[in-house]
Amino acid sequence: MNLRTxxxxxxxxxxxxxxxxxxxxxxxxxxxxxxxxxGRFSFHWMLYLAPVGIALAxxxxxxxxxxxxxxxxxxxxxxxxxxxxxxxAYAAVVVAL
Numbered sequence: 001m002n003l004r005t006x007x008x009x010x011x012x013x014x015x016x017x018x019x020x021x022x023x024x025x026x027x028x029x030x031x032x033x034x035x036x037x038x039g040r041f042s043f044h045w046m047l048y049l050a051p052v053g054i055a056l057a058x059x060x061x062x063x064x065x066x067x068x069x070x071x072x073x074x075x076x077x078x079x080x081x082x083x084x085x086x087x088x089a090y091a092a093v094v095v096a097l
Contacts, residue, residue, distance in 0.1 A: 008070070020076075024083045031057070031087025039095030046095060050088050057084035 011019060031053065039046035061081040 004070075020079075024079065027080050027083035028087040028090070031084045032091045033087075035088050035091030036094060039091055043095050046092065050092065053088050054085060057081055 014022075035046055035050070035053065038049060058081060061077045061084070065077060065080075
């Protein structure tokens, strides 16, 4: 069984509402974790790299997902992108305090 087949089976077993909620937690959490780690070492570098993270999130959500994810795996591109941005903003606020 390849990874794509396994992913389809997992997605089919989870309700769309639960899958979407957990996906947003993951988008937020990964962005926040990456930028909290960067901010732990240098707040200025975190600010310099925030636009890079936002650009990568935009590329991933608006181009990559449309070409390489199935409709079952894809949620709302804008919602996913927003949670990446919220994670980066959260990290900036936490590190600034």
